[in-house]
Amino acid sequence: MPDRSAPFRSEIIPAHQVKINPVVCPRCGGNDLMLFGQMSFPHHEVMEAGVITSKETDWNVKENFELLAVDCLRCEVRYHIQSDENFLLAKTNAELHDKVHVLSGRGNRPC
Ligand SMILES: [Zn+2]
Numbered sequence: 001m002p003d004r005s006a007p008f009r010s011e012i013i014p015a016h017q018v019k020i021n022p023v024v025c026p027r028c029g030g031n032d033l034m035l036f037g038q039m040s041f042p043h044h045e046v047m048e049a050g051v052i053t054s055k056e057t058d059w060n061v062k063e064n065f066e067l068l069a070v071d072c073l074r075c076e077v078r079y080h081i082q083s084d085e086n087f088l089l090a091k092t093n094a095e096l097h098d099k100v101h102v103l104s105g106r107g108n109r110p111c
Pocket residue numbers: 025026027028029030072073074075076
């Protein structure tokens with residue numbers, strides 16, 4: 001097992017590259033992972049005359065985990081998961097920035 005106190009390298013990947021059920025590393029297919037995400041639960045509040053008079057959260061709902069990142073302990077990489085649409089927009093945006101820099105004579109942006 002690698003030294004978990006050392007920082008992992010970061011990569012952003014589109015959601016379609018992440019295999020779930022079970023989750024495996026998008027690169028090596030390994031399953032020694034740490035999963036990061038958010039849990040959400042149904043919640044409602046009642047307001048009467050602008051004052052919250054009751055609150056209720058249903059903590060019994062299952063399958064409400066949104067996977068946001070995966071650390072592969074073998075590859076030592078944290079994969080940040082973006083929706084396919086956001087990944088494509090970020091990639092297109094970076095390509096456009098590169099073209100602007102080339103066209104403006106400033107060359108490629110630094111690595
Ligand atoms: Zn891996």
